[in-house]
Amino acid sequence: MTSAENLQAFKRDGRIVVVGASLAGLRAAEALRTEGFTGSLTMIGDESGEPYDRPPLSKQVLTGWVPADGTTLPRRRDVDAEWLLGVPAGGLDLATNRVRLTDGREIPFDRVLISTGVRARPWFVESEAALEGVFVVRTREHAEGLQRALSAGPSRVLVIGAGFTGSEIASICRERDIPVTVAELAPAPLVGALGAMIGEVASDLQRAHGVDLRCGVKVTRLEGDAQGRFRRAHFDDGSTIDADVAVVALGGIRNTDWLTGSGLAAGPWGIACDTGCRALTLDGLVTDDVFAAGDVARCPNPVYEYRLISLEHWANAVEQAEIAAHNMVSGQADRWPHLSLPVFWSIQFGVNIKSVGVPTFADEVVVAQGSVADRRFVAAYGYQGRVTAAVSFNNAKWLDHYRQLIETAAPFPPPCPTPDQPADMKPVPVDFPGPQLLAQGATVVVTGHDPGERRVTAAQQHHR
Amino acid sequence: MTTTRTPDTLRRILDYSSRADPYPLYAELRRTPVARQEDGSYVVSTYRALMDLLHDPHLSSDVRNLSRPMEAAESRTTPPFINMDPPEHDRLRRMAMRHFGPPHTPGLVAGMEGDLTATVSGLIDGFAGREEIDIVDDFAYPFPVTVICHLLGVPREDEPRFRVWVNDIVDSIDYDPRTDPKEKLDKGVQARVDLHRYLGGLLEQRHGRPGGEDLLSRLANDDGPDGRMTDEEIVATANLLLIAGHETTVNLITNGMLTLLRHPQVLRRLRDEPDLVVPLVEELLRYEPPVHIIPWRAAYSDITVDGTVIPKGSQIMLMLASGSRDPDRFHDPDRFDPDRRDNQHLGFGSGIHLCFGGPLARLEAQIALTGLVRRLDHPRLAADPPPYRRSPVLRGPIHLNVQQGQGAQ
Ligand SMILES: Cc1cc2nc3c(=O)[nH]c(=O)nc-3n(C[C@H](O)[C@H](O)[C@H](O)COP(=O)(O)OP(=O)(O)OC[C@H]3O[C@@H](n4cnc5c(N)ncnc54)[C@H](O)[C@@H]3O)c2cc1C
Numbered sequence: 058m059t060s061a062e063n064l065q066a067f068k069r070d071g072r073i074v075v076v077g078a079s080l081a082g083l084r085a086a087e088a089l090r091t092e093g094f095t096g097s098l099t100m101i102g103d104e105s106g107e108p109y110d111r112p113p114l115s116k117q118v119l120t121g122w123v124p125a126d127g128t129t130l131p132r133r134r135d136v137d138a139e140w141l142l143g144v145p146a147g148g149l150d151l152a153t154n155r156v157r158l159t160d161g162r163e164i165p166f167d168r169v170l171i172s173t174g175v176r177a178r179p180w181f182v183e184s185e186a187a188l189e190g191v192f193v194v195r196t197r198e199h200a201e202g203l204q205r206a207l208s209a210g211p212s213r214v215l216v217i218g219a220g221f222t223g224s225e226i227a228s229i230c231r232e233r234d235i236p237v238t239v240a241e242l243a244p245a246p247l248v249g250a251l252g253a254m255i256g257e258v259a260s261d262l263q264r265a266h267g268v269d270l271r272c273g274v275k276v277t278r279l280e281g282d283a284q285g286r287f288r289r290a291h292f293d294d295g296s297t298i299d300a301d302v303a304v305v306a307l308g309g310i311r312n313t314d315w316l317t318g319s320g321l322a323a324g325p326w327g328i329a330c331d332t333g334c335r336a337l338t339l340d341g342l343v344t345d346d347v348f349a350a351g352d353v354a355r356c357p358n359p360v361y362e363y364r365l366i367s368l369e370h371w372a373n374a375v376e377q378a379e380i381a382a383h384n385m386v387s388g389q390a391d392r393w394p395h396l397s398l399p400v401f402w403s404i405q406f407g408v409n410i411k412s413v414g415v416p417t418f419a420d421e422v423v424v425a426q427g428s429v430a431d432r433r434f435v436a437a438y439g440y441q442g443r444v445t446a447a448v449s450f451n452n453a454k455w456l457d458h459y460r461q462l463i464e465t466a467a468p469f470p471p472p473c474p475t476p477d478q479p480a481d482m483k484p485v486p487v488d489f490p491g492p493q494l495l496a497q498g499a500t501v502v503v504t505g506h507d508p509g510e511r512r513v514t515a516a517q518q519h520h521r
Numbered sequence: 522m523t524t525t526r527t528p529d530t531l532r533r534i535l536d537y538s539s540r541a542d543p544y545p546l547y548a549e550l551r552r553t554p555v556a557r558q559e560d561g562s563y564v565v566s567t568y569r570a571l572m573d574l575l576h577d578p579h580l581s582s583d584v585r586n587l588s589r590p591m592e593a594a595e596s597r598t599t600p601p602f603i604n605m606d607p608p609e610h611d612r613l614r615r616m617a618m619r620h621f622g623p624p625h626t627p628g629l630v631a632g633m634e635g636d637l638t639a640t641v642s643g644l645i646d647g648f649a650g651r652e653e654i655d656i657v658d659d660f661a662y663p664f665p666v667t668v669i670c671h672l673l674g675v676p677r678e679d680e681p682r683f684r685v686w687v688n689d690i691v692d693s694i695d696y697d698p699r700t701d702p703k704e705k706l707d708k709g710v711q712a713r714v715d716l717h718r719y720l721g722g723l724l725e726q727r728h729g730r731p732g733g734e735d736l737l738s739r740l741a742n743d744d745g746p747d748g749r750m751t752d753e754e755i756v757a758t759a760n761l762l763l764i765a766g767h768e769t770t771v772n773l774i775t776n777g778m779l780t781l782l783r784h785p786q787v788l789r790r791l792r793d794e795p796d797l798v799v800p801l802v803e804e805l806l807r808y809e810p811p812v813h814i815i816p817w818r819a820a821y822s823d824i825t826v827d828g829t830v831i832p833k834g835s836q837i838m839l840m841l842a843s844g845s846r847d848p849d850r851f852h853d854p855d856r857f858d859p860d861r862r863d864n865q866h867l868g869f870g871s872g873i874h875l876c877f878g879g880p881l882a883r884l885e886a887q888i889a890l891t892g893l894v895r896r897l898d899h900p901r902l903a904a905d906p907p908p909y910r911r912s913p914v915l916r917g918p919i920h921l922n923v924q925q926g927q928g929a930q
């Protein structure tokens with residue numbers, strides 16, 4: 058696409074393929090049409106139904122308030138696309154510009170958007186994962202199964218992993234008056250995302266709601282009975298717990314396996330992109346016809362020293378989809394960068410948690426407003442003396458102000474007092490558990506010597 | 522930062538002679554988004570600066586944080602939560618909101634639709650055979666007053682008594698010691714005391730009688746997670762709702778009818794497309810809002826907004842109506858366009874003090890305007906512009922005479 062004429066021709070009757078037909082894929086398709094793209098649009102998705110929303114799957118769906126098939130995403134407009142659902146894409150050939158489906162079909166494109174998201178990290182022993190009563194929660198089928206199991210009145214639920222999804226599920230169990238044990242390797246819930254200080258608040262919150270919270274322990278084995286039903290879990294400290302349901306909430310794995318060999322910078326970290334959602338090649342060069350958006354994308358953010366950041370946030374998926382769609386049908390000079398700050402929300406134990414910015418990009422944290430004891434506060438995160446993120450518990454109305462502090466690199470800790478400020482406002486170290494990705498070993502190797510020869514190749518991927 | 526022009530601009534805005542059309546003066550004001558006045562106070566007039574401030578936790582609604590305390594009309598009574606900061610503001614607002622909307626009392630406002638429609642019909646029935654109607658006295662005033670009295674549990678027949686008090690209080694909101702007679706303030710202070718005593722009397726009768734549907738009964742017997750309000754707090758809250766719940770809505774309905782009569786093509790469309798009323802009321806809240814100014818806020822500590830540092834203790838005046846006409850935020854802002862999209866106006870304020878009665882006010886205005894355009898027969902303005910109330914803060918016509926019927930044409 059060099060000239061304006063080419064661009065017009067592409068907008069009129071080019072071919073765009075979207076791989077991954079969920080939130081990011083659907084919103085991108087809608088935005089492409091709104092941008093005036095009238096060519097052919099193909100949506101490839103391995104799930105068979107209409108695109109649906111995931112946040113309710115660990116919330117309203119599990120209480121039974123909303124049926125699992127009731128979270129279909131509202132359509133903003135007609136997308137007039139060909140939907141190839143129920144079959145996954147198995148490969149991407151950038152020499153011939155084709156997406157290969159696992160049933161052998163090949164779909165040609167001029168431009169492609171990759172929005173294959175994340176899948177749930179399964180329990181590491183396959184036979185134990187297959188026990189009846191062991192769940193993960195990523196899809197509507199998962200949520201439906203778990204909701205049924207919860208309605209059956211289990212004697213106890215074990216939640217493995219106290220990140221946001223695990224904590225939300227534990228909260229639902231308590232709401233439904235089901236005994237629940239939460240096992241977390243880190244010293245507290247939510248520490249991986251929000252650090253030790255908030256982790257401590259989250260611990261108190263869970264215990265106050267009657268959760269049997271066990272931190273610093275690892276579940277080593279899931280034991281079933283003769284009928285193949287989950288019955289008992291073993292911990293690394295030798296203890297055990299009896300339960301009928303185990304929810305494995307150990308985070309996600311980015312769906313990039315199908316891109317192995319494509320030459321794109323795709324791996325467990327996601328697909329590296331520029332701020333315009335254009336994918337990079339393994340060598341780190343920017344492509345022009347391959348875009349990525351949503352949970353699978355890994356984009357640089359100038360506010361955070363241009364580091365590449367992957368997010369599993371709803372709003373990020375929508376924003377990137379719109380940016381990617383715009384850039385897919387625009388010339389170089391009219392491209393938009395995706396520069397907005399990440400926002401995230403969660404509801405658990407009666408608390409509305411919301412964040413802005415990247416809390417892991419911080420060395421200190423301070424309660425800037427409100428009261429931790431009342432569970433109504435805003436905590437500000439700082440990195441080397443500037444504000445980089447904020448998290449609110451039942452106090453979301455203030456977050457716009459913190460967004461502005463982040464965007465203007467305002468000093469940390471915020472120097473000016475506010476009316477509702479804790480008396481002992483003192484920053485503490487943010488204290489995140491060590492970088493987990495380092496444990497996964499090298500993902501690429503660099504070869505060659507002359508500048509014209511240097512290349513990156515993917516390293517053998519070790520499955521854990 | 523400081524200009525010599527803007528202080529004059531503000532004075533001209535506050536002067537009664539610009540009441541009918543303050544908008545060109547707002548445009549002048551916006552040239553200096555954050556303007557320091559000679560007396561050390563600040564006037565903020567652009568959409569962005571207003572939004573930033575309304576979401577800034579350093580902005581205080583508590584008079585005690587002004588370095589030069591105003592002669593506040595509230596001084597002799599407990600302030601209502603609109604004049605408080607967190608955490609007290611949040612607690613009291615939460616406790617009041619429990620009885621007013623979701624999540625604890627969902628459907629309250631939607632459930633009133635039938636009653637509201639009946640009240641509107643009843644009032645319009647009274648216009649039959651009349652050639653000239655005062656939209657204010659005959660309609661826009663009695664309607665929301667009936668509604669808020671019913672909600673609160675205040676006897677409608679007491680209206681002549683509290684109307685005087687409410688008028689005196691509203692008059693004193695924008696009291697300016699440099700230009701206004703002291704009497705104006707004193708009347709406001711006395712009216713507040715009288716209204717408090719009156720509401721206190723009503724509250725007295727509610728104690729120990731749980732089960733009452735009205736807000737006074739519910740507040741008097743509440744056992745929510747935040748406990749119960751003190752009597753002083755209940756009276757202050759009821760006082761706030763009574764005032765906020767009708768002066769503003771009167772202006773919205775009246776401004777609405779005035780704007781429709783000035784845009785006959787929109788009026789005709791509204792007759793044929795009843796659903797238009799929803800975006801139309803939003804556009805009214807932007808284009809002719811009932812609340813033009815938040816007269817004061819206090820800088821709790823130094824606040825930086827739009828590159829200007831407002832020192833701690835300063836008084837800050839927020840020109841909401843100017844922000845809603847800011848061309849940097851709204852395309853063609855001086856055009857009344859009910860089809861406008863992305864209409865995030867400042868009509869109900871923003872941030873933690875965002876109007877608590879917004880859903881009710883919207884529904885009242887929607888039902889009122891729908892009823893008027895459907896049933897008035899060839900309505901025409903008797904005078905344009907109509908006479909306005911004195912207040913530059915709660916701005917609206919004091920009378921809006923409308924002629925109807927073929928004969929008069
Ligand atoms: C239980 C749960 C609760 C959540 N709660 C919140 C919340 O409270 N707040 C928040 O901000 N975010 C929340 N999220 C995250 C949010 O849902 C995600 O950010 C969002 O779904 C990302 O959308 P996406 O389109 O990028 O990816 P996905 O929704 O993961 O969609 C990817 C799609 O691609 C398909 N796919 C994968 N591989 C292939 C292939 N090879 N070929 C074809 N199709 C493929 C997948 O099956 C899927 O349909 C939650 C997520 C979950 C699971």
Ligand code: HEM
Nearest residue numbers: 602603765766769770773811812869870874876877878882
């Ligand atoms: C068209 C009608 C109305 C308009 C334009 C309006 C406008 C406003 C505005 C601008 C504010 C913010 C004030 C500030 O930030 O200091 C506000 C606050 C408030 N309004 Fe309204 N209002 C209307 C109707 C109502 C009604 C019907 C009620 C009650 C039933 C009501 C109750 C309140 C209350 C209690 C507050 C204070 C909220 C707080 O401090 O948290 N208003 N209103």
